[in-house]
Amino acid sequence: QKEVEQNSGPLSVPEGAIASLNCTYSDRGSQSFFWYRQYSGKSPELIMFIYSNGDKEDGRFTAQLNKASQYVSLLIRDSQPSDSATYLCAVNRVTDKLIFGTGTRLQVFP
Amino acid sequence: DAGVTQSPTHLIKTRGQQVTLRCSPKSGHDTVSWYQQALGQGPQFIFQYYEEEERQRGNFPDRFSGHQFPNYSSELNVNALLLGDSALYLCASSLNGAGGQPQHFGDGTRLSIL
Numbered sequence: 001q002k003e004v005e006q007n008s009g010p011l012s013v014p015e016g017a018i019a020s021l022n023c024t025y026s027d028r029g030s031q032s033f034f035w036y037r038q039y040s041g042k043s044p045e046l047i048m049f050i051y052s053n054g055d056k057e058d059g060r061f062t063a064q065l066n067k068a069s070q071y072v073s074l075l076i077r078d079s080q081p082s083d084s085a086t087y088l089c090a091v092n093r094v095t096d097k098l099i100f101g102t103g104t105r106l107q108v109f110p
Numbered sequence: 111d112a113g114v115t116q117s118p119t120h121l122i123k124t125r126g127q128q129v130t131l132r133c134s135p136k137s138g139h140d141t142v143s144w145y146q147q148a149l150g151q152g153p154q155f156i157f158q159y160y161e162e163e164e165r166q167r168g169n170f171p172d173r174f175s176g177h178q179f180p181n182y183s184s185e186l187n188v189n190a191l192l193l194g195d196s197a198l199y200l201c202a203s204s205l206n207g208a209g210g211q212p213q214h215f216g217d218g219t220r221l222s223i224l
């Protein structure tokens with residue numbers, strides 16, 4: 001079992017729709033959860049982080065965490081073609097290394 | 111406010127050579143982590159430096175070594191390069207003891223081994 005699992009995609013959604021990206025993790029000691037966006041040929045860019053169960057909203061992005069189910073998700077509302085990228089889920093214990101999934105490729109078509 | 115800076119941007123080496131990659135952390139950050147990202151994969155943790163010492167290490171051989179300087183900048187050294195070392199090398203900085211604050215990445219160094 002991989003430590004962090006994501007569906008590789010591609011996830012294709014029309015412009016203006018909600019994109020839902022999912023991630024599961026195996027280490028129950030994980031305390032911090034992150035979503036990074038990575039455009040092709042570029043480095044990961046932090047877009048959201050969450051520490052507590054529930055939802056956290058920032059603009060068009062909502063991160064959801066369920067520690068009991070070991071599940072993290074990212075919702076992107078009003079998806080735009082510029083959102084087309086690979087989304088990396090990462091988890092860690094405090095001050096610990098980040099453990100990444102392999103990423104989900106999102107395609108938003110006009 | 112300068113973000114994380116890495117140099118060089120690209121590098122081409124041949125098998126058996128040695129390479130040094132450099133990283134300056136984001137202003138105010140004191141912890142530097144290095145990751146290797148192969149094509150189509152998520153970044154893999156190499157090691158983390160804090161207070162000029164290696165605090166954690168991932169599953170990488172001793173050919174990979176590093177250093178942190180008093181100004182918090184860091185170097186990653188790789189000896190006896192193999193074809194499989196071709197990857198994007200990412201440096202990330204963070205603030206120690208800040209309750210799991212996020213790590214911010216530089217633009218990376220793309221290393222190609224011929």
